[in-house]
Amino acid sequence: xxxxxxxxxxxxxxxxxxxxxxxxxxxxxxxxxxxxxxxxxxxxxxxxxxxxxxxxxxxxxxxxxxxxxxxxxxxxxxxxxxxxxxxxxxxxxxxxxxxxxxxxxxxxxxxxxxxxxxxxxxxxxxxxxxxxxxxxxxxxxxxxxxxxxxxxxxxxxxxxxxxxxxxxxxxxxxxxxxxxxxxxxxxxxxxxxxxxxxxxxxxxxxxxxxxxxxxxxxxxxxxxxxxxxxxxxxxxxxxxxxxxxxxxxxxxxxxxxxxxxxxxxxxxxxxxxxxxxxxxxxxxxxxxxxxxxxxxxxxxxxxxxxxxxxxxxxxxxxxxxxxxxxxxxxxxxxxxxxxx
Amino acid sequence: xxxxxxxxxxxxxxxxxxxxxxxxxxxxxxxxxxxxxxxxxxxxxxxxxxxxxxxxxxxxxxxxxxxxxxxxxxxxxxxxxxxxxxxxxxxxxxxxxxxxxxxxxxxxxxxxxxxxxxxxxxxxxxxxxxxxxxxxxxxxxxxxxxxxxxxxxxxxxxxxxxxxxxxxxxxxxxxxxxxxxxxxxxxxxxxxxxxxxxxxxxxxxxxxxxxxxxxxxxxxxxxxxxxxxxxxxxxxxxxxxxxxxxxxxxxxxxxxxxxxxxxxxxxxxxxxxxxxxxxxxxxxxxxxxxxxxxxxxxxxxxxxxxxxxxxxxxxxxxxxxxxxxxxxxxxxxxxxxxxxxxxxxxxxxxxxxxxxxxxxxxxxxxxxxxxxxxxxxxxxxxxxxxxxxxxxxxxxxxxxxxxxxxxxxxxxxxxxxxxxxxxxxxxxxxxxxxxxxxxxxxxxxxxxxxxxxxxxxxx
Ligand SMILES: Cc1cc2nc3c(=O)[nH]c(=O)nc-3n(C[C@H](O)[C@H](O)[C@H](O)COP(=O)(O)OP(=O)(O)OC[C@H]3O[C@@H](n4cnc5c(N)ncnc54)[C@H](O)[C@@H]3O)c2cc1C
Ligand code: SF4
Ligand code: SF4
Numbered sequence: 001x002x003x004x005x006x007x008x009x010x011x012x013x014x015x016x017x018x019x020x021x022x023x024x025x026x027x028x029x030x031x032x033x034x035x036x037x038x039x040x041x042x043x044x045x046x047x048x049x050x051x052x053x054x055x056x057x058x059x060x061x062x063x064x065x066x067x068x069x070x071x072x073x074x075x076x077x078x079x080x081x082x083x084x085x086x087x088x089x090x091x092x093x094x095x096x097x098x099x100x101x102x103x104x105x106x107x108x109x110x111x112x113x114x115x116x117x118x119x120x121x122x123x124x125x126x127x128x129x130x131x132x133x134x135x136x137x138x139x140x141x142x143x144x145x146x147x148x149x150x151x152x153x154x155x156x157x158x159x160x161x162x163x164x165x166x167x168x169x170x171x172x173x174x175x176x177x178x179x180x181x182x183x184x185x186x187x188x189x190x191x192x193x194x195x196x197x198x199x200x201x202x203x204x205x206x207x208x209x210x211x212x213x214x215x216x217x218x219x220x221x222x223x224x225x226x227x228x229x230x231x232x233x234x235x236x237x238x239x240x241x242x243x244x245x246x247x248x249x250x251x252x253x254x255x256x257x258x259x260x261x262x263x264x265x266x267x268x269x270x271x272x273x274x275x276x277x278x279x280x281x282x283x284x285x286x287x288x289x290x291x292x293x294x295x296x297x298x299x300x301x302x303x304x305x306x307x308x309x310x311x312x313x314x315x316x317x318x319x320x321x322x323x324x325x326x327x328x329x330x331x332x333x334x335x336x337x338x339x340x
Numbered sequence: 341x342x343x344x345x346x347x348x349x350x351x352x353x354x355x356x357x358x359x360x361x362x363x364x365x366x367x368x369x370x371x372x373x374x375x376x377x378x379x380x381x382x383x384x385x386x387x388x389x390x391x392x393x394x395x396x397x398x399x400x401x402x403x404x405x406x407x408x409x410x411x412x413x414x415x416x417x418x419x420x421x422x423x424x425x426x427x428x429x430x431x432x433x434x435x436x437x438x439x440x441x442x443x444x445x446x447x448x449x450x451x452x453x454x455x456x457x458x459x460x461x462x463x464x465x466x467x468x469x470x471x472x473x474x475x476x477x478x479x480x481x482x483x484x485x486x487x488x489x490x491x492x493x494x495x496x497x498x499x500x501x502x503x504x505x506x507x508x509x510x511x512x513x514x515x516x517x518x519x520x521x522x523x524x525x526x527x528x529x530x531x532x533x534x535x536x537x538x539x540x541x542x543x544x545x546x547x548x549x550x551x552x553x554x555x556x557x558x559x560x561x562x563x564x565x566x567x568x569x570x571x572x573x574x575x576x577x578x579x580x581x582x583x584x585x586x587x588x589x590x591x592x593x594x595x596x597x598x599x600x601x602x603x604x605x606x607x608x609x610x611x612x613x614x615x616x617x618x619x620x621x622x623x624x625x626x627x628x629x630x631x632x633x634x635x636x637x638x639x640x641x642x643x644x645x646x647x648x649x650x651x652x653x654x655x656x657x658x659x660x661x662x663x664x665x666x667x668x669x670x671x672x673x674x675x676x677x678x679x680x681x682x683x684x685x686x687x688x689x690x691x692x693x694x695x696x697x698x699x700x701x702x703x704x705x706x707x708x709x710x711x712x713x714x715x716x717x718x719x720x721x722x723x724x725x726x727x728x729x730x731x732x733x734x735x736x737x738x739x740x741x742x743x744x745x746x747x748x749x750x751x752x753x754x755x756x757x758x759x760x761x762x763x764x765x766x767x768x769x770x771x772x773x774x775x776x777x778x779x780x781x782x783x784x785x786x787x788x789x790x791x792x793x794x795x796x797x798x799x
Contacts, residue, residue, distance in 0.1 A: 311648050
C-alpha cells in the first residue's frame with residue numbers, strides 16, 4: 001500500500017555512490033557500488049543485501065534525497081533474505097504485541113506529552129523527578145514505532161502497524177508529541193515521509209526539548225568541563241537535521257565533544273544489532289575500535305542517546321574506565337551537580 | 341495418642357513437639373496436587389540421637405514417620421498420607437566441616453540451600469555447590485534425596501552424584517555411616533566401598549532418615565555470564581545441546597519455553613552459562629560455544645538472543661527468582677511441575693507431547709529443562725501453575741499431570757520425584773525382578789513399614 005519514494009534517475013546520475021562507497025562494513029569501490037546499486041534499483045539480488053549490518057548509515061551518506069537503506073530493507077524482505085536468525089525475528093515480531101500492561105499506561109495524558117516508547121525505566125524521570133517540568137507520559141506498545149523491523153528483514157510490518165500507532169496518538173488530540181527515543185522520532189519524520197504516511201501531529205525530538213529547557217534554566221547550569229564521546233544511534237542517520245541539538249546541548253553544559261575518528265558521519269554502530277546478526281567477530285571488532293577511539297580521544301564520558309545502545313556498549317566502555325551516561329543524565333549532572 | 345505425645349516430649353524439648361491443629365494443618369500439604377492429609381504429631385529434633393529415639397519410638401509403636409526438609413518437592417512426597425509423626429529436620433542445620441583441600445563439606449540434614457550458599461560465600465569464597473533453582477528454603481538433603489539437579493549438574497551429574505558420605509538413622513533405630521566416613525575420619529568419598537548410598541537416595545525417606553551428609557564442593561570462578569541460544573524447531577534442541585556439551589565450556593545448560601509474555605512465544609531458549617576467572621577465560625569459552633553452533637547460525641534456524649542487562653541478571657541469579665515468580669503466575673498458591681528425566685534426543689517428542697497436553701486441557705505451561713552431565717540425560721519439566729481456589733482448574737491440571745506421566749513413560753523417560761500415582765505407574769512398567777529387589781530391600785530395612793508409607797509401595 002505504501003510505496004517507497006525512490007528516484008532511479010537520481011542514482012543513475014549520482015557522481016559519488018557514497019551510500020555504498022562510504023559503508024563502514026562492506027568494502028565497495030565506486031564501480032562496484034554503481035553496479036550493485038543498479039541491480040538493487042531494478043529489484044535484483046546483490047551481495048549488499050546479504051552483507052548489510054543494517055546500520056542505517058547509507059541513508060545519511062546519500063546527499064541526494066534518495067533512500068538507499070529503505071530500499072535495501074524492502075528488497076531483503078522481498079527476496080526472503082534474513083539479516084538475523086528466524087527465532088530472533090519471531091521474537092522481534094512478538095515483542096510489540098500489546099499485553100494487558102500496555103493499556104493501563106496511557107490514561108489521562110495531556111500536553112505537553114512525551115512518548116517513552118518501551119522504556120518504562122525512565123518514567124520516574126518525568127513523573128516523580130520531573131526532569132524539567134511535569135510531562136504527561138505515553139508509553140507502551142500502543143505507541144511503539146516499530147522501526148526495529150528494519151533490522152529483522154520485515155519492514156512491511158512497520159507499514160502495516162504504524163498507521164494504527166499514529167491513530168492511537170492522534171486520537172488523543174495531541175498537536176505535538178516529544179519523542180524520548182530517537183527511533184520513534186525518525187520513524188515519524190523520515191520513514192513516514194519516504195513512504196508517504198501521513199502524520200497529523202508534530203513530532204519533537206527529545207534533544208530539542210532538552211535544549212530548550214536547558215536554555216530556560218541556563219543560569220543554573222554548572223559547566224561540566226568534561227570531554228565526552230557521543231555514541232550515535234542507528235536511527236540518528238535518518239534525521240541528521242536534528243543532530244545540531246546534540247552539539248548545542250553540549251555547548252550549553254560545557255561538554256566538549258572531542259574530535260575522534262568514529263564520530264559524526266563516521267560513527268560506528270554500538271554493536272548490538274551486529275551481535276544479533278550473529279556476527280560475533282565483527283561485533284567484537286567494532287566495539288573494540290570504537291572504545292579504543294574514545295580512549296585515544298581521552299574522554300571522561302561516553303554519552304548515549306539510545307537506551308538500547310547503552311545496554312549493548314556501556315559495560316565495555318565502563319571496563320575501560322570511561323563513564324557511560326545517558327544524554328539526559330549528563331544534562332541533569334550539569335543542572336543538579338554531580339550528587340545526582 | 342497422648343502417650344506418644346508425652347514420649348516425644350521426653351525426647352525433644354516440648355516447644356518442638358506439636359499436635360496442635362494449626363501446625364498439623366501446615367504439615368498436611370505441599371504446594372502440589374496431592375490431597376492433603378494431617379499428621380498426628382510434628383517434631384523438630386536437634387540431634388541425631390533425638391532422631392534415633394523418635395524412630396525407635398515409631399518403630400516400637402508401628403507409627404508412620406515422615407522426614408521433611410523444605411517441603412518444596414511439590415509432589416506430595418512429604419504429605420503424611422497415613423498420619424503419624426512428621427520429623428521436620430530444619431533445626432539440624434549446622435555445617436560440621438569444610439575440607440578446602442579435598443573440596444568437600446559435611447553438614448546436618450536440615451541445612452537449607454540458602455544457608456549453605458551464604459555460608460560458603462562468607463567463609464569459603466572459592467568453593468561452591470550445585471545450587472538448584474528451588475527457593476532457598478529447600479534443604480540440600482531433601483534435594484539430593486529426590487535426585488535433584490542444580491547449577492553444576494551439566495558438569496558433574498545429578499546433585500546426588502556429588503554425595504561423599506552420609507549418616508543415616510535406619511528405620512529400626514541404628515545409626516549408620518555410609519562412605520569413607522565409616523572407616524576414616526574423612527568424608528571424602530563413597531568409593532571404594534560398596535555403594536550403600538543408593539539404599540537411601542531416590543527412596544523419598546522410605547528407608548531411613550539421613551542426619552548428616554558429605555558433599556563435594558567445586559571451584560568457584562570469579563565471573564559468570566550467560567548466552568541464550570534460541571531456536572523455533574524443537575528437533576534442533578538435542579543437536580544444540582550435543583554441540584555445546586562437546587565443548588565442555590559451560591557451567592549449566594537449561595532449556596526454557598513458555599507462551600507468555602509474547603516475547604517468549606514460539607521460541608525455545610537454551611541457556612548456556614559460562615564461568616571464568618578472567619575476562620579472557622570467559623571470552624575464550626564464549627567463542628568456543630559460538631563456533632560450535634555456527635552451523636545453526638548459518639542456516640538461520642538458531643541464534644544467540646539479544647538480552648538487556650536486567651534479563652541477564654535475572655538469568656544469572658542463583659536460584660533464579662523467575663521460576664518462583666512463574667510458580668505463582670495463576671495466584672492461589674498451586675504449583676506442580678512434573679519433570680521426567682529423559683534421554684536428550686527425546687526432547688522434541690517430549691515438547692510435542694507437552695504442547696498437546698496443554699492444548700487439550702487449555703492450561704498454561706512453563707517448560708524448563710536442565711541438561712544432566714555432558715548430555716547424558718536431561719530433566720524436562722512440564723510446569724503447571726494452578727489456582728487452588730478454583731476446583732475446575734485443579735481438576736484440569738490433575739488430568740494434565742496424569743497425561744504427562746503417561747507421556748513421560750511412553751517416550752522412554754522416567755518421571756522425576758513422582759507423586760504416589762506416578763510411582764505406581766513406574767512400578768507397573770518396571771522390570772519385575774527390579775521391583776522385587778526394591779521390595780526386599782525395603783522389607784529388610786523397614787520391617788514394620790513405618791517410613792513415609794504410601795511411597796514406593798506395591799498394593
Ligand atoms: C520454584 C521451584 C523451583 C525448583 N527448582 C528446582 C531445581 O532447579 N532443581 C531441583 O532439583 N529441584 C527444584 N525444585 C524442586 C524441589 O523444591 C527441590 O528439589 C528441593 O530442593 C527439595 O528439597 P526440600 O527440602 O524441599 O525437600 P522435601 O520436599 O522436604 O523432601 C523431599 C523428599 O525427601 C525426603 N527427605 C527430606 N529430608 C530427608 C532426610 N533427611 N532423610 C531422608 N529423607 C528425607 C522427604 O520425605 C521427601 O520424600 C524446585 C521447586 C520449586 C518450587
Ligand atoms: S542512493 Fe544516493 S548516494 Fe546512493 S547512488 Fe543513489 S543518489 Fe547516490
Ligand atoms: S545500512 Fe549500513 S551496513 Fe548496510 S549498506 Fe547501508 S551503510 Fe552499509
